[in-house]
Amino acid sequence: MKGSPGSELWDTITGAVSKDPYEVASSLPHNRVGTYDMIMANIIAQSLISLASTLASLAKVGCGRILLSGLQENQIQAVMHAYSPYFENFKVFGTSDDWVVLEGTRKPSD
Numbered sequence: 001m002k003g004s005p006g007s008e009l010w011d012t013i014t015g016a017v018s019k020d021p022y023e024v025a026s027s028l029p030h031n032r033v034g035t036y037d038m039i040m041a042n043i044i045a046q047s048l049i050s051l052a053s054t055l056a057s058l059a060k061v062g063c064g065r066i067l068l069s070g071l072q073e074n075q076i077q078a079v080m081h082a083y084s085p086y087f088e089n090f091k092v093f094g095t096s097d098d099w100v101v102l103e104g105t106r107k108p109s110d
Helices: 008-014 045-050 052-058 073-083
Strands: 038-042 065-072 089-094 099-104
Touching: 038 052, 045 052, 045 065, 045 073, 052 073, 065 073, 073 089, 073 099
Parallel strands: 038 065
Antiparallel strands: 065 099, 089 099
């Protein structure tokens, strides 16, 4: 997988085949920023936290939803804290054993 976090689609969106994925947020094409109704990510909590601003930049302001999985119950607060500048109305969407899916809605712009 080139250019993770993602796949060929991430590479197409960002043109970042060889870039560090954590530095890609500022190079997202303007026509992709704020255009997605739903963002889904299933990676470990630390990566979700690191990518908060990048994933938030892709969601439609005021209505975009995010689903985050790959985190355990004891990591919910840390992930919510990282996403709370961008998203609101968090709720646990689903659980399986200790694993959780967290959902939130993109905040309206200031």
